[in-house]
Amino acid sequence: MTTRIDRRLAHLKSEGRPALVTYFMGGDPDYATSLKIMKALPKAGSDIIELGMPFSDPMADGPAIQAAGLRALKAGQTLAKTLHMAAEFRADDDETPIVLMGYYNPIYVYGVDRFLADARASGIDGLIVVDLPPEMDEELCIPALKAGLNFIRLATPTTDEKRLPKVLQNTSGFVYYVSMTGITGSALADTTKVATAVKRIKSHTALPVCVGFGVKTAEQARTIGASADGVVVGTAIVNAVASVIDPKGGLTADPAEAVATLVSGLAQGVRGARLVAAE
Amino acid sequence: MNKPIEPNSFRTGPDEQGMFGMFGGRFVAETLMPLILDLQGHWEHAKADPAYKAEVAHLNKHYTGRPSPLYFAERLTDHLREVSAAKGLGGGAKIYFKRDELNHTGSHKINNCLGQILLAKRMGKTRIIAETGAGQHGVASATVAARFGLPCVVYMGATDVERQAPNVFRMKLLGAEVVPVTSGHGTLKDAMNEALRDWVTNVDDTYYMIGTAAGPHPYPEMVRELQSVIGREAKEQMMEAEGRLPDMLVAAVGGGSNAIGLFHPFLDDRSVRIVGVEAGGKGLDGEEHCASLTAGSPGVLHGNRTYLLQNSDGQIMEGHSISAGLDYPGIGPEHSWLKDSGRVEYVPIMDTEALEAFQLLTRTEGIIPALEPAHALAEVIKRAPHMRKDEIIVMNLCGRGDKDIFTVGKILGMGL
Numbered sequence: 001m002t003t004r005i006d007r008r009l010a011h012l013k014s015e016g017r018p019a020l021v022t023y024f025m026g027g028d029p030d031y032a033t034s035l036k037i038m039k040a041l042p043k044a045g046s047d048i049i050e051l052g053m054p055f056s057d058p059m060a061d062g063p064a065i066q067a068a069g070l071r072a073l074k075a076g077q078t079l080a081k082t083l084h085m086a087a088e089f090r091a092d093d094d095e096t097p098i099v100l101m102g103y104y105n106p107i108y109v110y111g112v113d114r115f116l117a118d119a120r121a122s123g124i125d126g127l128i129v130v131d132l133p134p135e136m137d138e139e140l141c142i143p144a145l146k147a148g149l150n151f152i153r154l155a156t157p158t159t160d161e162k163r164l165p166k167v168l169q170n171t172s173g174f175v176y177y178v179s180m181t182g183i184t185g186s187a188l189a190d191t192t193k194v195a196t197a198v199k200r201i202k203s204h205t206a207l208p209v210c211v212g213f214g215v216k217t218a219e220q221a222r223t224i225g226a227s228a229d230g231v232v233v234g235t236a237i238v239n240a241v242a243s244v245i246d247p248k249g250g251l252t253a254d255p256a257e258a259v260a261t262l263v264s265g266l267a268q269g270v271r272g273a274r275l276v277a278a279e
Numbered sequence: 280m281n282k283p284i285e286p287n288s289f290r291t292g293p294d295e296q297g298m299f300g301m302f303g304g305r306f307v308a309e310t311l312m313p314l315i316l317d318l319q320g321h322w323e324h325a326k327a328d329p330a331y332k333a334e335v336a337h338l339n340k341h342y343t344g345r346p347s348p349l350y351f352a353e354r355l356t357d358h359l360r361e362v363s364a365a366k367g368l369g370g371g372a373k374i375y376f377k378r379d380e381l382n383h384t385g386s387h388k389i390n391n392c393l394g395q396i397l398l399a400k401r402m403g404k405t406r407i408i409a410e411t412g413a414g415q416h417g418v419a420s421a422t423v424a425a426r427f428g429l430p431c432v433v434y435m436g437a438t439d440v441e442r443q444a445p446n447v448f449r450m451k452l453l454g455a456e457v458v459p460v461t462s463g464h465g466t467l468k469d470a471m472n473e474a475l476r477d478w479v480t481n482v483d484d485t486y487y488m489i490g491t492a493a494g495p496h497p498y499p500e501m502v503r504e505l506q507s508v509i510g511r512e513a514k515e516q517m518m519e520a521e522g523r524l525p526d527m528l529v530a531a532v533g534g535g536s537n538a539i540g541l542f543h544p545f546l547d548d549r550s551v552r553i554v555g556v557e558a559g560g561k562g563l564d565g566e567e568h569c570a571s572l573t574a575g576s577p578g579v580l581h582g583n584r585t586y587l588l589q590n591s592d593g594q595i596m597e598g599h600s601i602s603a604g605l606d607y608p609g610i611g612p613e614h615s616w617l618k619d620s621g622r623v624e625y626v627p628i629m630d631t632e633a634l635e636a637f638q639l640l641t642r643t644e645g646i647i648p649a650l651e652p653a654h655a656l657a658e659v660i661k662r663a664p665h666m667r668k669d670e671i672i673v674m675n676l677c678g679r680g681d682k683d684i685f686t687v688g689k690i691l692g693m694g695l
């Protein structure tokens with residue numbers, strides 16, 4: 001069974017360039033604006049969309065994504081609405097893969113079976129759930145794989161050689177390599193180390209490896225994309241939204257446009273990546 | 280009746296996955312998972328090592344001042360017998376306090392910190408981080424860090440920094456860095472998020488000293504084992520004083536460490552009724568309470584599945600309690616299991632009831648309790664008059680009230 005994620009990454013591989021994976025927070029600053037942002041992403045050059053599910057206690061996220069989640073929750077976002085947003089997006093785009101990213105509790109409270117059924121029906125292709133390591137695979141990973149969704153696991157600098165096979169065992173779609181030990185929004189790690197780590201993971205799996213945490217500029221996307229199958233950008237996009245929100249919560253410009261401008265630049269970056277590699 | 284089948288023993292958990300029935304587990308980011316496995320390995324080794332046990336026991340005795348006394352609260356007992364008589368009941372149980380408020384640093388938190396810092400040393404860690412609510416765990420962490428010469432960073436909600444100012448000052452004097460956390464409502468839950476973010480960032484040198492019997496496995500079990508010294512001593516002391524087991528145990532539950540420390544050695548003594556007291560705040564009707572077991576539902580937060588205060592979308596609520604140490608929307612996973620299995624009864628006590636109990640103890644026994652055990656005391660005050668005179672209650676007086684005098688003074692309108 002292949003998903004939109006598998007197909008998209010295979011296609012990009014044949015084109016010889018890495019994927020641009022874009023994270024944004026569902027419902028930030030409000031549902032309608034957020035849907036508009038989502039729709040703008042593929043047009044601006046995003047290859048895979050990570051749709052953030054807001055959570056009150058995002059323990060792996062830095063201040064920018066924490067604030068985005070709180071804005072979304074304050075505007076009334078719920079898991080049900082995030083799924084609905086994906087379904088509305090799917091109505092006019094049946095190609096761009098959507099990965100839901102967030103924390104386990106809202107899913108657990110929604111009910112795992114009900115969640116998987118509704119996620120499938122909303123056109124979701126994969127899941128990234130930060131606080132479900134392989135030790136907890138029975139909770140959601142195994143049921144998700146059975147339901148035909150990709151379960152994308154994070155590998156980190158602390159995932160050593162001995163542990164890597166366990167992390168890769170039930171991973172599908174792609175492996176998300178976290179470039180550093182830290183929270184989202186921190187400064188980018190040493191890129192040579194990242195390249196070495198990607199190579200190490202690739203020696204254990206045929207799955208594509210995408211790299212995230214700390215990538216903010218087109219230049220960085222280009223450098224990381226030289227060795228990885230995909231580059232994930234999150235905080236920079238969330239910041240682009242925040243940059244047009246005034247202190248009272250009003251908008252000073254169109255967030256979708258601010259995001260599109262940033263993503264177009266990043267898309268240029270990943271498209272130049274293999275030229276860097278060839279140099 | 281749909282009562283779950285009783286296990287043969289209530290003292291065997293957790294299982295290898297860190298589960299107490301459906302509760303507990305290891306719900307953490309991959310970055311932390313190798314660290315938690317490493318910690319578990321070291322903990323299992325240490326707890327089987329007589330040298331480690333001897334070191335803990337030595338420090339408990341000479342540094343903390345253990346064993347803490349088991350004290351017969353005669354005047355309080357008499358007072359509640361009068362209350363009982365006035366109601367025409369003619370009862371009034373005998374009340375004993377396990378006096379962990381006399382420990383060095385003023386609460387039970389030191390029992391846990393000593394055990395953990397010895398482990399951190401064994402693991403070769405060179406930096407300690409901790410979260411704190413009331414500041415008691417922060418003070419205990421800063422204390423052991425000073426004693427063992429390690430730098431210590433304490434995360435504390437900005438709201439708590441304000442209402443527990445004396446403890447902030449103590450931590451600073453002890454050489455710790457206190458980081459006020461402004462996210463959320465600035466209470467214990469937010470401090471714990473921030474400590475986890477620090478740990479994810481500083482994976483090589485840092486030891487995360489969790490202050491209660493919660494978090495990812497092995498913390499709930501480890502903290503329980505280190506705090507169980509309370510219950511083991513109490514059992515021995517009670518046999519000495521009365522020649523028999525008590526009829527009832529009462530303790531306050533925030534995250535649940537002082538309570539599980541008292542309860543655990545008695546869990547298989549079925550004649551002993553066990554009561555955990557949660558913060559009922561301003562009442563369970565609204566959202567201003569912290570009664571996660573009485574009014575919450577199972578969910579996943581801070582590395583474990585347990586009862587949580589949350590909305591229908593799985594977003595965690597902030598809660599409220601007059602006592603910063605009980606102001607947490609979760610609870611250690613073993614308590615969730617003990618509740619569902621029916622072995623322990625959990626009840627809420629309101630802010631106002633705790634305040635009254637605080638004042639009563641001060642006047643009848645000359646002991647100023649912390650607001651946390653004042654909750655346990657309020658439950659004792661409710662129950663004792665309805666029990667027979669030959670029945671015995673042991674209450675965990677787990678902290679002293681020095682840190683709370685400003686909060687209480689303000690509420691009572693006393694100028695300081």
Ligand SMILES: Cc1ncc(COP(=O)(O)O)c(C=O)c1O
Pocket residue numbers: 386387412413414415416490491492531532533534535536537538603604605649651652677678679
């Ligand atoms: C004196 C005292 N009692 C109780 C608590 C609550 O914690 P636990 O439930 O882990 O004992 C605290 C926490 O700060 C405390 O300081």
